[in-house]
Amino acid sequence: MSKDAVLKFYDAIENTDALKQQCKAITRPEEIVKLGAKHGYFFTGEEMTAADADYTQKREKPLITIDSSDSDKSFPQAYHYEFKCSEIPGFEEISQEVEKLEIKPDTVDIELFEKSFREFDLQFANVSPVSPEFKARYLKSLETYLDLGVEPRPEYAWSQFHLINLDRYVDHALYEDYFNSKVKLIKQLEYFFETDLRFSGSLWYPPNAYRMWHTNETQPGWRMYFVDYDNYEELTGEDRAFFRYMNPETKELVTIAEKTKVVRFFKIESAPDKLLWHCIVNRTKANRWSFGFNLSHKWMNKLLIF
Numbered sequence: 436m437s438k439d440a441v442l443k444f445y446d447a448i449e450n451t452d453a454l455k456q457q458c459k460a461i462t463r464p465e466e467i468v469k470l471g472a473k474h475g476y477f478f479t480g481e482e483m484t485a486a487d488a489d490y491t492q493k494r495e496k497p498l499i500t501i502d503s504s505d506s507d508k509s510f511p512q513a514y515h516y517e518f519k520c521s522e523i524p525g526f527e528e529i530s531q532e533v534e535k536l537e538i539k540p541d542t543v544d545i546e547l548f549e550k551s552f553r554e555f556d557l558q559f560a561n562v563s564p565v566s567p568e569f570k571a572r573y574l575k576s577l578e579t580y581l582d583l584g585v586e587p588r589p590e591y592a593w594s595q596f597h598l599i600n601l602d603r604y605v606d607h608a609l610y611e612d613y614f615n616s617k618v619k620l621i622k623q624l625e626y627f628f629e630t631d632l633r634f635s636g637s638l639w640y641p642p643n644a645y646r647m648w649h650t651n652e653t654q655p656g657w658r659m660y661f662v663d664y665d666n667y668e669e670l671t672g673e674d675r676a677f678f679r680y681m682n683p684e685t686k687e688l689v690t691i692a693e694k695t696k697v698v699r700f701f702k703i704e705s706a707p708d709k710l711l712w713h714c715i716v717n718r719t720k721a722n723r724w725s726f727g728f729n730l731s732h733k734w735m736n737k738l739l740i741f
């Protein structure tokens with residue numbers, strides 16, 4: 436019955452441009468359940484999972500696809516590009532909209548989050564992916580969760596992921612405005628870049644949060660991240676707040692000290708010799724937010740040609 440509601444909602448999405456556009460702002464099943472209910476389609480996350488199996492068989496390609504083809508060869512190849520938002524003409528309104536997403540939902544149990552901090556896990560950022568001890572420690576971290584004595588187990592208790600995925604939190608007073616701002620931001624960004632894009636993740640890094648070494652290899656293509664902090668004074672040196680990656684060719688670790696209000700681009704590859712290992716640490720007393728997007732190489736036409 437409710438599985439039926441899921442499939443009917445998917446059909447509605449496919450046939451309604453406004454809904455399709457809203458789906459580009461969604462990164463979590465919790466958000467689809469919420470959007471379905473808003474439009475009169477009632478189902479649970481479990482019912483959605485069950486329906487998805489049928490749906491994927493029926494469709495040849497997913498509802499929303501972003502061009503990840505490799506036609507950016509004419510540009511100087513770098514693994515990472517970063518711009519101050521204030522230095523991009525035409526980014527003023529985009530910047531303002533990003534700020535509206537910088538929320539701290541009151542449904543996040545911040546004390547429990549703090550309790551799940553582990554210095555050992557954070558220090559893994561100092562181990563290079565090519566060092567002999569890396570592989571064993573990485574594989575171990577993938578399956579290590581801190582037992583906080585609560586069910587369901589929070590995602591931030593995972594050794595790899597000590598941060599808050601905002602899109603998992605849909606039942607709080609700020610969610611509706613937050614969601615509307617995400618949808619508006621997609622529209623503004625598509626207009627600016629003249630290409631389709633979609634959210635890939637909306638993340639809140641409270642003080643001492645970290646995202647440990649990973650490659651995102653299952654979702655290759657260009658990634659754009661807006662990064663901001665709520666207290667610039669707290670950013671004092673690259674050992675406190677950084678984005679670190681390993682250059683796939685030279686194996687050198689590159690550490691980018693973080694600044695407020697920047698937009699960062701990097702390319703995720705899936706070939707084993709081109710994996711972009713990266714990690715993020717916020718060792719400050721400030722809150723960090725990052726809002727990620729999948730987008731095509733066409734962003735380069737707008738920002739690399741002056």
Ligand SMILES: [Fe+2]
Pocket residue numbers: 649650651713
């Ligand atoms: Fe990542």
